[in-house]
Amino acid sequence: ALVDDARIHAWLDAVMGAAPRSSAGGVLRVQFPGAPQTTPPHQDAAYVPDAAGVWQLWTPLWPCGPDDGVLAVAPGSHLAGLRPHDADFHGHPVARLAPDQHWHASHLQPGDVLLLSALTLHRALDNEGPWLRVSVDLRWRPAPSDAARTSQAPAT
Numbered sequence: 001a002l003v004d005d006a007r008i009h010a011w012l013d014a015v016m017g018a019a020p021r022s023s024a025g026g027v028l029r030v031q032f033p034g035a036p037q038t039t040p041p042h043q044d045a046a047y048v049p050d051a052a053g054v055w056q057l058w059t060p061l062w063p064c065g066p067d068d069g070v071l072a073v074a075p076g077s078h079l080a081g082l083r084p085h086d087a088d089f090h091g092h093p094v095a096r097l098a099p100d101q102h103w104h105a106s107h108l109q110p111g112d113v114l115l116l117s118a119l120t121l122h123r124a125l126d127n128e129g130p131w132l133r134v135s136v137d138l139r140w141r142p143a144p145s146d147a148a149r150t151s152q153a154p155a156t
Helices: 006-016 144-149
Strands: 020-031 055-060 071-073 085-087 093-095 114-117 122-124 133-142
Touching: 006 020, 006 055, 006 114, 006 133, 071 114
Parallel strands: none
Antiparallel strands: 020 133, 055 114, 055 133, 071 122, 085 093
């Protein structure tokens, strides 16, 4: 339902300057209490092919805050371009971080969304709460007919 929601499409059209089309898949994520961080710091542009113009929508399906494994973002990170990434022991890209990297996380409710460009540095926090963290992330890019209108991901 989220992929086809007209309100989300109108919002994405305004942000991207183009009609959105679902791209690069969607993921339902479940993070157990006490489990180590499931999503390390990264930018989607490190692994999504042709990431210019790709946007990710992340939403919790249950109330979620910093102690519950919510997604955290590095403010302004999309302005610095693609950072170097190394592979972790699973082969997933992990961004090289400055020792003083600042993160921002908030309490979110179902229906709240984070909209991230492919250059936004983000990660999941550890779930130290008593409940499962259940969330969905979906990706969009400009539809082919509008691709010429969007040459790169706009700043957010």
